[in-house]
Amino acid sequence: MTADTAQSLARLAAERVDHRFKGLPPDADGLTVAELAGQRRNLFTGGFATPVLALSAERLEHNLKLMETYAARHGLAFAPHGKTSMAPQLFQRQIEHGAWGITLAVPHQVRVARAFGTRRVFLANELVDAAALRWIAAELDADPDFELICYVDSVRGVELMDAALRDADATRPVDVVVELAAGEGARTGVRTETECAAVADAVAGTRTLRLVGVAGYEGEVPKADTERVTAWLRRLVALAADFDKAGRFAGLDEIVVSAGGSAWFDAVAEVFAEIAELSLPVLKLLRSGAYVSHDDGHYRKLTPFNRVPEEGALEPAFRLWTQVVSRPSAEQAFVNAGKRDAAYDLDLPFAQVIRRDGAERPATGVSVTALSDQHAWLATTPEADLEVGDWVGLGLSHPCTSFDKWQLIPVAEADGTVVDYVRTFF
Numbered sequence: 353m354t355a356d357t358a359q360s361l362a363r364l365a366a367e368r369v370d371h372r373f374k375g376l377p378p379d380a381d382g383l384t385v386a387e388l389a390g391q392r393r394n395l396f397t398g399g400f401a402t403p404v405l406a407l408s409a410e411r412l413e414h415n416l417k418l419m420e421t422y423a424a425r426h427g428l429a430f431a432p433h434g435k436t437s438m439a440p441q442l443f444q445r446q447i448e449h450g451a452w453g454i455t456l457a458v459p460h461q462v463r464v465a466r467a468f469g470t471r472r473v474f475l476a477n478e479l480v481d482a483a484a485l486r487w488i489a490a491e492l493d494a495d496p497d498f499e500l501i502c503y504v505d506s507v508r509g510v511e512l513m514d515a516a517l518r519d520a521d522a523t524r525p526v527d528v529v530v531e532l533a534a535g536e537g538a539r540t541g542v543r544t545e546t547e548c549a550a551v552a553d554a555v556a557g558t559r560t561l562r563l564v565g566v567a568g569y570e571g572e573v574p575k576a577d578t579e580r581v582t583a584w585l586r587r588l589v590a591l592a593a594d595f596d597k598a599g600r601f602a603g604l605d606e607i608v609v610s611a612g613g614s615a616w617f618d619a620v621a622e623v624f625a626e627i628a629e630l631s632l633p634v635l636k637l638l639r640s641g642a643y644v645s646h647d648d649g650h651y652r653k654l655t656p657f658n659r660v661p662e663e664g665a666l667e668p669a670f671r672l673w674t675q676v677v678s679r680p681s682a683e684q685a686f687v688n689a690g691k692r693d694a695a696y697d698l699d700l701p702f703a704q705v706i707r708r709d710g711a712e713r714p715a716t717g718v719s720v721t722a723l724s725d726q727h728a729w730l731a732t733t734p735e736a737d738l739e740v741g742d743w744v745g746l747g748l749s750h751p752c753t754s755f756d757k758w759q760l761i762p763v764a765e766a767d768g769t770v771v772d773y774v775r776t777f778f
Contacts, residue, residue: 353444353469354469354471357444357468360440360467360468360469361440361444361468364385364441365384365386365389366384366385366386367384367385367775368382368384369383369384369385369388372760373759373760374403374404374758375401375403375405376401376760376762377393377398377399377400385773385775389771389773392771393769394767394769395762395764395770396707396710396743396768397710397768400673400762400770402673402675402689402743403672403673403674403687403688403693404672404762405670405672405673405693405757405758405761405762406670406671406672406762407645407669407670407761407774408667408669408670408763408764408765408766409763409764409765409772410765410766411646411667411668411669412644412645412669414666415644415645415666415667416445416644417449418643418665418666420451421664422617422663422664425663426621426624427624427625428620428624428637429452429635429636429637430446430450430451430452430637430640431452431455431472431638431639432454432455432639432640432644433454433455433456433457433613433639433640433642434456434461434465435455435456435461435641435752436641436642436644436752436755437776438461438464438755438756438777438778439755439777440464440465440468440470440775441775442774443465443470444468446644452472452635453470453472453474453499454470454474455639455641456473456474456475456476457475457477458477459479459481459484462475462488462500463487464777471497471499473499473500473501474637474639475500475501475502475503476503476567476569477502478504478506478509478531479502479503480513482512482515482516485513485516485520486520488500488526489517489520489521489522489526492524492526493522493523499527501528501529501565501608501610502529503528503529503567504531505530505531505533505540505542506542507550507551507554510528510551510558511554513526513528513560513561514558514560514561517560522560525558525559525560525562526562527564528555528561528562528563528564529563529566529567529610530548530555530563530565530567530591531566531568532548532568532584532587533568534568534571534572534573534574535572535573535574537574541569541572545587545591548591549595549598556600563600564601564606564607564608565592565601565607565608565609565610565635566591566592566595566610567609567611567637568584568588569611570584570611570613570616570619570620571614571615576615576616578619581616582619582622582623585611585623585624589624589627592630593627593628596630596632601632605632606632607631607634607635608634608635609636609637610636610637610638611638612637613639613640613642614640614641614651614654615654615655615656617638617656618656618663619656624636641752642751644751645669645755646667646669646751647668647670647748647749647750647751647754648668648670648747649698649699649702649747649749649750650698650699650749650750651666670747671704671745671746671747671748672689672745672746672747672754673743673744673745673746674687674688674689674728674744674745674746675687675688675743675744676730676738676740676742676743677727679738679739679740683732683733684729684730684731685718685732685738686727686728686729686730687728687744687746688727689701689727690723690724690728691723691725691726692757693726693757694723694728694748694754694757695748695751695752695753695754695757697750698750699750700721700722700723701720701723701747701748701749702719702749703718703719703730703744703746704745704746704747705745706718706737706738706744707742707743707745708741708742708743715744716736716737717734717735717736717737718731718732718736718738718744728746730744755776755778756776758776760774760776
């Protein structure tokens with residue numbers, strides 16, 4: 353950890369707890385985050401107010417270690433996507449667990465990462481905003497240790513980037529990778545290899561940009577399955593080889609080839625292992641981000657570890673604790689968390705456990721059927737034992753829209769002892 357990063361994280365620990373941070377104990381107002389963490393309060397008996405989102409300390413550490421081991425085993429560099437958590441404390445833990453750097457999507461996210469000393473950023477987007485490019489140029493010029501790689505996917509984008517960087521009198525070129533689209537009708541990226549070459553030519557015609565490789569996102573492959581994803585990844589690798597053969601990477605130390613969301617990183621590992629020897633060493637950069645907390649829905653179903661169980665398994669680290677505030681009938685109940693608190697863009701939350709009088713049991717016969725702004729609608733069968741005042745622990749789907757609803761998240765051990773707090777910046 354650099355001195356700048358340590359100082360920035362120390363400032364987070366010195367932040368005062370108050371009404372901005374939902375779920376935290378009201379009697380903790382005025383304490384610093386470090387002071388509150390030092391009290392090691394219990395999530396269930398220490399004054400926390402429902403709803404409250406918690407991260408499992410043990411599962412978080414397990415996931416960090418598992419992906420560190422996976423990337424090393426397959427010879428991959430790892431730049432986990434920071435948009436998932438937007439939590440500098442987790443960025444630092446990911447880097448301590450072997451990450452090459454952090455992937456981000458928009459300039460604001462890069463500013464957050466830089467404020468906390470992140471040295472390497474992969475910006476998985478074409479950046480054409482002149483104000484943001486001026487800021488990035490200043491960051492690069494001021495810090496020779498700062499490395500940034502950015503997508504380009506059009507000649508027009510290259511022209512806009514070049515104009516903004518020339519206007520900013522940038523002295524260091526911005527490193528770029530040509531983004532290959534995942535297919536017709538997919539999201540961003542260049543659709544054909546011929547067009548990729550035109551974009552690369554446009555980069556070569558500037559002094560402000562430097563082509564360092566190719567990249568893309570296999571999660572956007574239409575009707576994605578192993579065969580289609582693998583075929584697209586081989587197109588990406590072939591594009592890198594063609595660019596190398598054409599001398600487009602002359603003068604570099606390495607060639608960047610990057611892909612990898614959270615659903616197909618096993619295919620990325622397999623295809624990247626096939627990369628033939630090029631004129632320079634290849635930085636095989638994986639960018640999966642959702643692994644850090646995993647989830648109980650979308651990624652639990654899609655994780656590549658389901659296909660390669662011998663490599664391990666991620667563990668869902670989130671649980672949203674709510675309280676039953678209404679039991680109007682034997683078939684229905686309501687808890688005090690809704691769209692403002694829980695991810696719902698891919699799946700509704702899952703009722704997992706019930707706590708009453710310090711005892712925890714499975715949420716048998718309880719399911720979430722809908723969300724209002726501040727309530728979850730529960731359907732209950734005759735076997736459900738549920739009363740007003742019970743705590744209900746909900747599993748969540750899609751971590752990217754779970755983190756962003758909470759600014760300060762308790763990290764709790766299995767017995768409920770809260771040992772840390774994770775600050776997010778969305």
